[in-house]
Each structure stands twice: as C-alpha cells, then as structure tokens.
Amino acid sequence: MLMIRLARFGAKKKPSYRVVVIDKERARNSRSVEVVGFYNPVSQPPVVKLEHERIAHWLERGAQPSETVGRLLKAHPAAVETVA
Numbered sequence: 518m519l520m521i522r523l524a525r526f527g528a529k530k531k532p533s534y535r536v537v538v539i540d541k542e543r544a545r546n547s548r549s550v551e552v553v554g555f556y557n558p559v560s561q562p563p564v565v566k567l568e569h570e571r572i573a574h575w576l577e578r579g580a581q582p583s584e585t586v587g588r589l590l591k592a593h594p595a596a597v598e599t600v601a
Contacts, residue, residue, distance in 0.1 A: 521575060521576075525545065532558070535555055536553050553571045554572070556589060
C-alpha cells in the first residue's frame with residue numbers, strides 16, 4: 518500500500534520535510550516513489566509547497582495520506598504553491 522507522508526530533512530533542530538509517496542512498510546527517509554511537495558515549519562511564516570495534480574493522481578491510484586499530510590491538504594486546498 519502506498520502512503521503520502523512526510524520525510525524529514527534538514528539540520529539538527531531545523532527540520533524541513535518533503536511530502537513523498539512511499540510504500541507504507543518502508544522507513545521514513547528511505548527511497549520514495551515520488552516527491553510531491555515541501556513543508557518548512559521553521560521559517561516565519563511556515564512554507565508549504567504542494568503539487569496538487571500529482572497528489573490527486575496518487576490518491577486516485579489508492580495512496581492514503583498520513584494525518585499530517587491530510588491536515589496540510591485541508592489547510593492548503595488548491596494552490597500549487599502556497600505560503601501560509
């Protein structure tokens with residue numbers, strides 16, 4: 518089963534995240550199928566960039582979003598590039 522979830526990147530105490538499509542059984546930062554967005558909660562204001570077309574493509578094919586990604590999608594529903 519495929520999941521759309523966050524993969525952590527960035528330095529210690531300064532996280533940034535990639536929104537990735539990945540097999541549910543794989544480790545958090547292991548090889549992903551596709552990178553479909555970016556989330557930086559540290560910057561002021563937090564930056565969210567999502568490729569909604571690609572996310573919709575994967576959702577149609579049965580991928581399930583994680584809780585956090587689901588919240589990001591609800592907060593930023595249709596913009597390809599959004600600054601919160």
